[in-house]
Amino acid sequence: MKMSTYLVAFIVGDFEATAPVAADGVPLRVLAVPGKKRLADFAVAIGKASLEHFSRYYGIAYPGDKLDLVAIPDFSSGAMENLGAITFRETALLVDPETATRAELERVADVVSHENAHMWFGDLVTMRWWNGLWLNEAFATLMEMLAVDAWKPEWRRWDSFAVSRAAAMQIDGLKSTRPIEFPVEKPEEAAGMFDVLTYEKGASVLRMLEQYLGAAKFRDGIRLYLRKHAYGNAETTDLWDALEESTQEPVRALMDTWIFQPGYPLISVERSGRILRMSQQIFRYLQDGSDGERRWHVPVFVRAGTKAGVVNQTLLLTETEQEIELDQPADWVVVNAGAHGFYRVRYSQELLAGLHHGGMGHLSAVERFGLVNDAFAATLAGIVSPADYLALIDQMAGETDVNVWTAMNASFHQLQRILDDAQCERLADRLEAVLSPAVARLGWTVRPGEGELESQLRGDLIGALGILANDGATQDRARVLFADYEKNSEAVDRNVIPALVAILSHTGGTTEFNKFLARFEKAQTPQEETRYLFALANFADAKLIERALELTISGAVRTQNAPYLMRAILLNKHARDRAWSFLKLHWSDMNRQYPDNTIPRMCDGIIGLVTPELEKDVRNFFSAHPVKQGSKQIEQHLERLRVSVACQERWRSFLRG
Ligand SMILES: [Zn+2]
Numbered sequence: 325m326k327m328s329t330y331l332v333a334f335i336v337g338d339f340e341a342t343a344p345v346a347a348d349g350v351p352l353r354v355l356a357v358p359g360k361k362r363l364a365d366f367a368v369a370i371g372k373a374s375l376e377h378f379s380r381y382y383g384i385a386y387p388g389d390k391l392d393l394v395a396i397p398d399f400s401s402g403a404m405e406n407l408g409a410i411t412f413r414e415t416a417l418l419v420d421p422e423t424a425t426r427a428e429l430e431r432v433a434d435v436v437s438h439e440n441a442h443m444w445f446g447d448l449v450t451m452r453w454w455n456g457l458w459l460n461e462a463f464a465t466l467m468e469m470l471a472v473d474a475w476k477p478e479w480r481r482w483d484s485f486a487v488s489r490a491a492a493m494q495i496d497g498l499k500s501t502r503p504i505e506f507p508v509e510k511p512e513e514a515a516g517m518f519d520v521l522t523y524e525k526g527a528s529v530l531r532m533l534e535q536y537l538g539a540a541k542f543r544d545g546i547r548l549y550l551r552k553h554a555y556g557n558a559e560t561t562d563l564w565d566a567l568e569e570s571t572q573e574p575v576r577a578l579m580d581t582w583i584f585q586p587g588y589p590l591i592s593v594e595r596s597g598r599i600l601r602m603s604q605q606i607f608r609y610l611q612d613g614s615d616g617e618r619r620w621h622v623p624v625f626v627r628a629g630t631k632a633g634v635v636n637q638t639l640l641l642t643e644t645e646q647e648i649e650l651d652q653p654a655d656w657v658v659v660n661a662g663a664h665g666f667y668r669v670r671y672s673q674e675l676l677a678g679l680h681h682g683g684m685g686h687l688s689a690v691e692r693f694g695l696v697n698d699a700f701a702a703t704l705a706g707i708v709s710p711a712d713y714l715a716l717i718d719q720m721a722g723e724t725d726v727n728v729w730t731a732m733n734a735s736f737h738q739l740q741r742i743l744d745d746a747q748c749e750r751l752a753d754r755l756e757a758v759l760s761p762a763v764a765r766l767g768w769t770v771r772p773g774e775g776e777l778e779s780q781l782r783g784d785l786i787g788a789l790g791i792l793a794n795d796g797a798t799q800d801r802a803r804v805l806f807a808d809y810e811k812n813s814e815a816v817d818r819n820v821i822p823a824l825v826a827i828l829s830h831t832g833g834t835t836e837f838n839k840f841l842a843r844f845e846k847a848q849t850p851q852e853e854t855r856y857l858f859a860l861a862n863f864a865d866a867k868l869i870e871r872a873l874e875l876t877i878s879g880a881v882r883t884q885n886a887p888y889l890m891r892a893i894l895l896n897k898h899a900r901d902r903a904w905s906f907l908k909l910h911w912s913d914m915n916r917q918y919p920d921n922t923i924p925r926m927c928d929g930i931i932g933l934v935t936p937e938l939e940k941d942v943r944n945f946f947s948a949h950p951v952k953q954g955s956k957q958i959e960q961h962l963e964r965l966r967v968s969v970a971c972q973e974r975w976r977s978f979l980r981g
Pocket residue numbers: 405438439442460461464
């Protein structure tokens with residue numbers, strides 16, 4: 325059939341295939357190296373479900389006549405959407421649902437759905453050139469969410485998407501960000517586009533558009549676009565044409581501000597009687613006044629509590645400042661209601677008090693996520709003080725949502741990297757006061773009838789209490805439980821095991837290191853293999869750090885994983901100085917051994933090198949040793965390091981006091 329050449333794959337190797345199942349009449353199989361076929365059932369189930377979901381959503385049958393999902397033992401990407409012969413790294417396809425955590429299962433469901441979505445977006449209709457990569461990847465990411473959400477609504481996939489959106493906002497708040505789409509002339513520029521801005525920012529702004537237009541109208545526009553350009557190439561402008569034709573809305577003017585302009589706005593909101601005043605300005609972690617005035621067409625979703633009840637309004641904010649008039653004065657206001665918007669919100673003191681007054685009761689889980697995430701970003705940018713951020717955390721003691729906790733824990737991880745030991749202790753005490761009651765509420769064992777997200781939360785919180793809050797009792801209990809698990813693999817819930825492994829690696833010594841190394845070598849599933857491998861990066865002992873570093877270049881670790889092991893060691897505070905020297909010494913070796921696209925990802929670990937001296941050395945090193953591809957990402961890592969060093973003094977003097 326007519327298709328782009330980059331989507332053709334010939335695969336030679338010793339593979340076993342599952343018996344074909346019919347997905348919308350198409351035979352679907354999973355292929356793996358001998359011995360691993362037993363881990364394919366979950367992928368077959370989501371493969372079939374998502375393929376059927378997409379042929380309904382797009383209103384177009386799957387364009388091929390068979391679909392093979394192939395697990396490749398060493399693969400530098402996550403997966404690749406060859407038409408009818410999709411290739412995956414093993415962790416993204418093969419999984420044992422009896423022993424894997426919910427998060428690990430979700431990853432397989434995500435990647436399989438993503439690649440299946442490409443069979444239409446990317447394969448049936450292909451971008452004309454690499455500048456339009458987001459047309460493939462942002463859409464496949466959006467469709468992946470829709471399919472997984474339809475398959476397992478209890479996972480609340482759109483809530484956890486907030487974590488991905490936050491990752492994109494973290495990069496897009498830097499001066500070294502880029503627009504989603506830009507002219508591509510060199511191969512390195514095309515390679516550099518495979519990042520969170522193309523995938524996660526792209527998917528976020530599409531979700532924002534979908535919510536603004538309405539899901540059915542949006543889908544109709546997508547169907548029209550696919551029908552018009554089937555077996556051909558398309559540009560971004562073709563998509564806007566189709567969406568405008570089907571919705572009669574000025575989609576192009578709105579979306580051009582998000583696709584061709586880097587960054588995103590901070591929306592400030594104030595109340596004056598019945599009026600809500602909204603204004604927009606660019607959000608930057610480091611402000612130097614050089615940005616000038618930038619404006620976006622921002623769909624602002626507002627929910628307000630008034631005497632007459634709760635009201636919802638949408639404003640398309642296109643000017644620097646606009647107003648909404650309510651029928652009654654609002655007691656409280658949620659801006660970015662539903663949290664689909666790709667922007668941050670800054671409430672006036674009065675409106676913030678109004679939200680806090682009702683506890684967090686006015687906010688949904690994903691809106692609380694936004695509140696915490698925006699507050700921490702504002703803290704890094706120097707807009708919100710450390711005291712105000714911690715006061716917000718104190719209010720979250722009753723929090724029950726796994727993603728909100730992810731945002732809080734991530735912020736503490738980041739802070740611990742920039743503080744000295746005594747200050748970390750003080751911060752750990754603050755966190756412990758919030759975490760302990762949360763763990764006590766959930767208990768250490770699964771309760772009858774609890775949801776999968778609750779089980780995941782238990783594991784996350786135990787890990788945070790044992791590591792971030794450095795709680796001795798939790799660490800003791802983790803050791804006992806892991807010993808039980810060694811005797812009987814069913815003694816501990818699968819969602820708690822990664823926390824035990826993480827705690828033991830942070831607190832353990834040679835015995836634990838050897839144990840985990842052996843488990844890595846003899847792992848029965850790809851998930852276990854990576855769990856024990858990356859645990860080796862966490863040890864504090866100097867000799868064990870050396871052994872972990874040695875593994876990155878000895879050939880004992882697949883090249884798809886070795887760069888990420890190196891990244892994890894750089895992020896270990898006890899190892900960072902040594903790891904940085906090791907990386908410099910073995911730089912050319914690593915560049916020879918590792919796939920080119922993993923080098924900038926490995927270098928993400930330099931954000932852990934938070935001292936003014938290391939920062940200077942890192943900068944000098946990368947000016948003398950430019951990377952082959954992904955120089956933009958290196959620039960971004962360096963700026964993130966700058967952001968951390970810049971806010972270090974603020975946090976240190978606060979915690980000293
Ligand atoms: Zn993709």
